[in-house]
Amino acid sequence: MENRKLVIIPAFNESGSILKAVEDIREHAPDFDYVVINDCSTDDTLALCQKQGLNYVNLPVNLGIGGAVQTGYLYGCQYGYEVAVQFDGDGQHDAAYLGMMARTLLETKSDMVIGSRFIEKEGFQSSGIRRIGIRYFSGLLWVLTGKRVTDPTSGMRMVNREVMQIYAENYPKDYPEPESVMAILRMGKKVTEVPVVMKKRKEGISSIGGVKSIYYMIKVTLAILMERLRR
């Protein structure tokens, strides 16, 4: 059987950019299937999916990014995919990297491949204060696991079937990226990073900013420490 690959596109009110993301995948990553997870959007994302005949799963209750992505992993397990990759629908990610990531996953026998902005330091590098936050999480992971992850907050992550199943069972609810990397590092899974260039988001705003960023730092730090205490 061929190596079936799935792109998970979590979408909450992304009707302005979701089509572009899907076209990007069809054009630049044709050997990937995709599924849009509509996280109970309040705009016309659902109507757009229906009208355009996109492959979508519609969550009747809003779950937030973690729950939506987890639905994608559940879908991947249920439909027998070997590889799943998370891909944001807001125009930050570039589908042209997916093929390269899949090859890396196979060649290095990794369990997860992360598209990192900070290896070659090209493209949109996030604001200074955010970079400090990202470096902090990177350091925290290094102290706790001894592994280097330069971009633990990257949303562009490809995983194999084994990790897909782990995430289908357990995945953090909000701001899931650093915490879930920690979880599989603790299980002794191999995580590899590849350099990617990300764009500044075209549509929508980051879910992190202002008072929320304080909550973000505290919550993710605690979550990572808690993950260290498990097993």
Next chain:
Amino acid sequence: MMTIKLQIVIGLAILVVFLILVNMIRRRSLELKYALSWFLVLCALFAFDCAPRLLIVVSEFLGIYAPVNMIFFLGFCFSLVIIFSLTVALSRMSNSVRTLDQMVALNEKRLQELETELKRYKKEEN
């Protein structure tokens, strides 16, 4: 320390609250499981109402000067326990909702696929 009149008023209030609780359980708007702790509170209050001396005895036993302080303290502790158990129940509930939500979404997807397959199958038969 407490007039007989006040004792009767408080006793009646406890009785009313008790009846409200029973009625809510009867109409299934309150789970018996969660009502048990409130029944316990009512029993304790009723005991103190019938025998106010108990208050003094208990507070002396716990080494608290004024019985009223003991009421505040115990009430506060009890509230904390209830709030904590609520957050535990809420966590469990939100996990169940998440799982149910995801299963509903995936089943709906499956259903749509089966429908389109069925349509195609019927077309081929004709």
